[in-house]
Amino acid sequence: MFLIKLLNVKVYLNPLFLVIIVLFSLTGMLAEGIILFLIVLFHEFGHIIAAKSLKYDVEKVELLPVGGVAVINQPLEFNGRNEWFIALAGPFNNLMMIALCFAFKDYLSHYQLILNANITLFLFNLLPAFPLDGGRVLRAYLSKKIPLNQANKIAVLMGFFCGILIMLISIYSFWIRAVYALYLLILSAFLVIASQKEYSRSAYSYFNLTLEKKEAPKSKEVLTAQVLMAHCDSIIYNVIKELSTRHISLVVVVDDDGEIIDFVTEYLLLDALKKGKGTASIKTLLY
Numbered sequence: 001m002f003l004i005k006l007l008n009v010k011v012y013l014n015p016l017f018l019v020i021i022v023l024f025s026l027t028g029m030l031a032e033g034i035i036l037f038l039i040v041l042f043h044e045f046g047h048i049i050a051a052k053s054l055k056y057d058v059e060k061v062e063l064l065p066v067g068g069v070a071v072i073n074q075p076l077e078f079n080g081r082n083e084w085f086i087a088l089a090g091p092f093n094n095l096m097m098i099a100l101c102f103a104f105k106d107y108l109s110h111y112q113l114i115l116n117a118n119i120t121l122f123l124f125n126l127l128p129a130f131p132l133d134g135g136r137v138l139r140a141y142l143s144k145k146i147p148l149n150q151a152n153k154i155a156v157l158m159g160f161f162c163g164i165l166i167m168l169i170s171i172y173s174f175w176i177r178a179v180y181a182l183y184l185l186i187l188s189a190f191l192v193i194a195s196q197k198e199y200s201r202s203a204y205s206y207f208n209l210t211l212e213k214k215e216a217p218k219s220k221e222v223l224t225a226q227v228l229m230a231h232c233d234s235i236i237y238n239v240i241k242e243l244s245t246r247h248i249s250l251v252v253v254v255d256d257d258g259e260i261i262d263f264v265t266e267y268l269l270l271d272a273l274k275k276g277k278g279t280a281s282i283k284t285l286l287y
């Protein structure tokens with residue numbers, strides 16, 4: 001559900017969050033629901049401001065009761081430093097709010113709620129489990145030591161296992177406190193589903209596909225080629241998103257008048273992406 005446009009980024013509210021805010025208001029705690037919403041929003045804007053400061057294009061942000069997902073249009077995994085900088089900016093905002101809470105303790109009306117929500121979001125997001133912020137930092141760290149696809153796999157598996165672990169803890173704690181357990185259950189479901197979703201969405205799926213295609217001629221398989229056309233100022237990553245999964249692509253690069261300047265293979269494009277040049281224009285590959 002589209003909500004508002006902030007700093008040129010579209011903010012969407014997940015229906016689950018809406019349900020929670022309605023539940024809060026029915027129990028006479030609308031203020032609490034809104035406070036929770038604002039804290040999650042502030043966390044996500046930490047990521048967005050950090051991404052924008054590094055010239056990344058942030059498409060949208062979706063707010064869930066357990067945190068948010070900022071959709072950045074270029075893959076971050078090829079630049080570990082940028083990835084951990086953007087990942088840590090969210091929890092950093094929670095840390096700032098925790099400090100402010102202590103500083104203005106006597107003036108805040110919902111002191112305990114604001115403090116607890118921030119501590120929960122801070123700790124949960126720092127779990128080394130992809131796609132949580134801590135999981136992104138783990139992947140960035142591992143990718144310095146082992147190949148990126150292995151680092152990616154470990155971080156995603158950690159996400160999956162942490163999700164299952166929290167799920168087991170929540171089932172166990174049902175006997176202790178049902179509301180708390182339910183919240184944990186939602187958290188864990190989010191983690192398990194999101195780790196799967198993020199993995200298939202990651203730029204790595206392009207790579208695996210292309211590697212398979214590269215093997216095809218060796219096994220004497222025949223693949224059809226397709227020709228794409230792109231303006232020389234097109235962003236490399238945007239062109240990659242148009243690559244077919246079943247064909248080998250050749251990109252014809254044209255200028256403002258539609259005149260052909262050169263041809264670029266998909267391998268060249270993916271190679272540029274791998275070297276962290278996904279946000280550059282296709283023109284930079286020509287000279």
Ligand SMILES: [Zn+2]
Pocket residue numbers: 043044047067068087090091125133
């Ligand atoms: Zn975050």
